[in-house]
Amino acid sequence: MTTPPSVRTRVRALPADALPAYVYDLGALREHARTVRSALPSGVEIYYAAKANPEAPILTELARWTDGFEVSSGGELAHVRDCVPGVPLAFGGPGKTPAEISSALRLGTERFHVESVHDLRMLADLAPRIVPGQRIAVLLRFNLSVAQHVLANSALAMGGRPTPFGIDPAEADAVVRTVVEQHPQLELRGVHAHLASGLTAPEQLAVAEAVVDWSARLMARHDLVLHEVNVGGGMTVDYARPQDRFDWHAYGRGLASLIERHPGLAVRIEPGRALTAYCGWYATEVLDVKHSHGEEFAVLRGGTHHLRTPATKGHDQPCEVLAVDDWSHPWPRSAVGQGPVTLVGQLCTPKDVLARNVAAPGLRTGDRVVFAMAGAYAWNISHHEFLMHPRPGFLFLPAEEEPTAPGAERASEQSTTRRTAIR
Ligand SMILES: *Cc1c(COP(=O)(O)O)cnc(C)c1O
Numbered sequence: 001m002t003t004p005p006s007v008r009t010r011v012r013a014l015p016a017d018a019l020p021a022y023v024y025d026l027g028a029l030r031e032h033a034r035t036v037r038s039a040l041p042s043g044v045e046i047y048y049a050a051k052a053n054p055e056a057p058i059l060t061e062l063a064r065w066t067d068g069f070e071v072s073s074g075g076e077l078a079h080v081r082d083c084v085p086g087v088p089l090a091f092g093g094p095g096k097t098p099a100e101i102s103s104a105l106r107l108g109t110e111r112f113h114v115e116s117v118h119d120l121r122m123l124a125d126l127a128p129r130i131v132p133g134q135r136i137a138v139l140l141r142f143n144l145s146v147a148q149h150v151l152a153n154s155a156l157a158m159g160g161r162p163t164p165f166g167i168d169p170a171e172a173d174a175v176v177r178t179v180v181e182q183h184p185q186l187e188l189r190g191v192h193a194h195l196a197s198g199l200t201a202p203e204q205l206a207v208a209e210a211v212v213d214w215s216a217r218l219m220a221r222h223d224l225v226l227h228e229v230n231v232g233g234g235m236t237v238d239y240a241r242p243q244d245r246f247d248w249h250a251y252g253r254g255l256a257s258l259i260e261r262h263p264g265l266a267v268r269i270e271p272g273r274a275l276t277a278y279c280g281w282y283a284t285e286v287l288d289v290k291h292s293h294g295e296e297f298a299v300l301r302g303g304t305h306h307l308r309t310p311a312t313k314g315h316d317q318p319c320e321v322l323a324v325d326d327w328s329h330p331w332p333r334s335a336v337g338q339g340p341v342t343l344v345g346q347l348c349t350p351k352d353v354l355a356r357n358v359a360a361p362g363l364r365t366g367d368r369v370v371f372a373m374a375g376a377y378a379w380n381i382s383h384h385e386f387l388m389h390p391r392p393g394f395l396f397l398p399a400e401e402e403p404t405a406p407g408a409e410r411a412s413e414q415s416t417t418r419r420t421a422i423r
Pocket residue numbers: 049051052070072092093194196197198232233234235270271272273274
């Protein structure tokens with residue numbers, strides 16, 4: 001695992017009491033998002049799933065490369081509207097409350113992803129009162145058992161088996177009839193299906209094809225036009241191989257031929273993790289080193305209450321050690337031996353493990369450690385209050401200004417100062 005020089009330099013320059021810190025490289029995010037965008041054909045719309053990482057500077061950057069954002073709560077909806085006004089929103093998620101639906105209607109939400117008949121009835125009931133005369137565009141979310149060979153492999157399957165997500169396909173025809181016959185203020189645009197996370201490009205294509213074919217047959221049975229299908233997110237991120245990326249080019253080629261078979265159809269995807277995982281780092285320092293019953297441990301400042309991802313996913317977070325030569329204490333500095341080290345946090349629980357079997361021979365108290373792939377489902381899924389340790393800092397390294405005129409260099413220096421927020 002090699003940390004980019006910009007991040008490494010920044011982490012080395014931070015005073016110890018500014019650690020731990022999340023460091024986000026907005027330039028890396030821009031480059032990655034640009035690659036994803038250019039790999040996909042023009043008929044494909046990207047909606048970023050805000051739950052992966054809703055930090056404002058990340059939303060601002062991604063707004064340039066995506067067609068909209070997917071939000072799954074009233075909180076996300078208000079936050080995203082506030083950070084990136086005017087960006088199209090799709091509002092999904094189970095258990096929407098009347099208050100959430102009302103505020104989504106008031107704030108103007110381009111797509112409602114309807115998760116159940118109750119969800120549908122509530123929307124149909126509130127819409128005429130809050131936005132009278134306005135037709136509300138909906139996608140019905142179905143829990144489809146398509147491409148079972150693919151879904152069975154996913155650790156995070158949300159569809160194709162009993163789950164609280166989406167409408168059971170056995171009810172599909174009845175629900176479509178309900179919308180058409182009873183709720184003319186709702187405009188049925190098509191289908192939404194986010195079935196699993198962690199799928200490779202060929203697996204995602206198999207799911208997308210099956211979902212589109214199923215949706216086309218559903219709408220044809222009711223003499224309705226299928227305008228759009230949202231085939232979900234869940235593009236794989238491999239924490240064991242940080243250099244590997246989801247094959248966006250193969251996915252783009254496959255989606256292009258899918259669209260060719262369904263002229264006029266808008267295909268939408270809503271990736272979260274695969275867009276932002278790579279742009280974030282969690283940087284910290286070694287507080288102590290232990291030899292325990294034949295194994296080596298390094299205790300780091302911070303832990304899984306800041307970066308819960310390895311605990312929830314059951315992986316070793318990829319990391320790099322930055323050796324620090326300063327040592328200000330009068331006693332000798334402790335160090336691990338040559339064997340593998342387990343990197344743990346400060347929490348009083350054996351579950352507070354960030355990475356096992358790390359090759360870090362001679363790792364010393366006071367050295368720094370930078371964990372990669374901490375840009376998605378990291379800080380925002382962590383149990384911050386557990387044990388009441390201080391919160392980490394947050395740094396956003398700005399993307400280079402696009403080269404325009406001479407003097408651009410100076411402008412970018414100024415913007416560095418302005419946009420580097422520590423919270
Ligand atoms: C979580 C979620 C996503 C994003 O999933 P990733 O694995 O982060 O790509 C997209 N759509 C829905 C409905 C989700 O719940």
